[in-house]
Structure formats: C-alpha cells, structure tokens
Amino acid sequence: xxxxxxxxxVLAPFASIAAPTSQPMIGNYHAVGxxxxxxxxxxxxxxxxxxxxxLQITDPITKASQIFYGDRSSDETEKVPYVLSNYDAxxxxxxxxxxxxxxxxxxxxxxxxxxxxxLYNLTMGGQTYVCKQFTIFx
Numbered sequence: 001x002x003x004x005x006x007x008x009x010v011l012a013p014f015a016s017i018a019a020p021t022s023q024p025m026i027g028n029y030h031a032v033g034x035x036x037x038x039x040x041x042x043x044x045x046x047x048x049x050x051x052x053x054x055l056q057i058t059d060p061i062t063k064a065s066q067i068f069y070g071d072r073s074s075d076e077t078e079k080v081p082y083v084l085s086n087y088d089a090x091x092x093x094x095x096x097x098x099x100x101x102x103x104x105x106x107x108x109x110x111x112x113x114x115x116x117x118x119l120y121n122l123t124m125g126g127q128t129y130v131c132k133q134f135t136i137f138x
Contacts, residue, residue, distance in 0.1 A: 038129030
C-alpha cells in the first residue's frame with residue numbers, strides 16, 4: 001500500500017505530460033489564447049484565411065459565455081466590430097443573434113507609454129476595458 005501511494009505521488013506531477021490536453025474550440029475555430037479585460041475572460045481564435053476572428057467572452061460573475069464573430073479584413077484596431085453570434089454545429093456556421101449586439105475588440109494604437117495603448121481593448125456596453133497581455137496556448 002505504501003509503495004502504491006508513493007508511486008502516485010511520484011507520477012501525479014507528470015500526468016498532464018502523458019495525456020495531452022486538447023486545444024479549446026470556439027465553434028469550428030481553434031482557440032489560440034486568452035486574455036482578461038475588466039475581469040471578462042476573452043478566449044480568441046487566430047485571424048483565419050478569411051480574415052475572421054472569433055471570441056468567446058465569459059462573464060466573471062455568472063460564468064456565462066457568449067460567442068462574437070468579427071471580420072478583420074479592413075481594420076485591426078480597437079474599432080473592429082464583433083457581432084454576438086450563434087453557432088450551429090450541424091452546418092458549422094455562425095449566424096448573428098437577433099439582438100444585433102456588437103462589441104469592439106482590437107489593439108489600440110497610440111503613443112507608446114500611455115496606458116492602454118499598444119494593448120488589446122474591449123468595448124462592450126459603452127464601457128472600454130484595457131486587456132492584459134495574451135496567454136498563448138502551447
């Protein structure tokens with residue numbers, strides 16, 4: 001029994017190495033990383049070949065998540081609109097939510113050294129949040 005417990009203590013730290021974790025998905029896009037903006041967790045895909053970027057934003061209090069779909073072809077600043085969307089797994093398509101809710105998410109360009117510049121910013125419900133640096137999944 002002592003040998004079994006000892007083996008568990010020795011092997012436990014390596015358990016995550018032996019079993020690779022899957023990369024989170026946002027609809028049919030792989031999430032590449034996350035950041036936090038005003039307490040909201042923002043899970044993000046990379047910009048696809050079609051200039052699409054998908055975000056999953058989780059409320060820190062209710063833990064409810066919503067998916068936002070954005071077209072980044074014309075702009076990469078903090079002014080890029082993302083539309084609240086529903087994902088249909090059977091068709092693998094996003095459709096805009098009837099509420100027509102939009103947010104803005106992107107890099108705020110400006111004077112270096114000024115707080116909030118050269119970092120991602122999230123504007124939601126009329127409130128702008130400066131995001132922390134991205135954590136990229138390996």
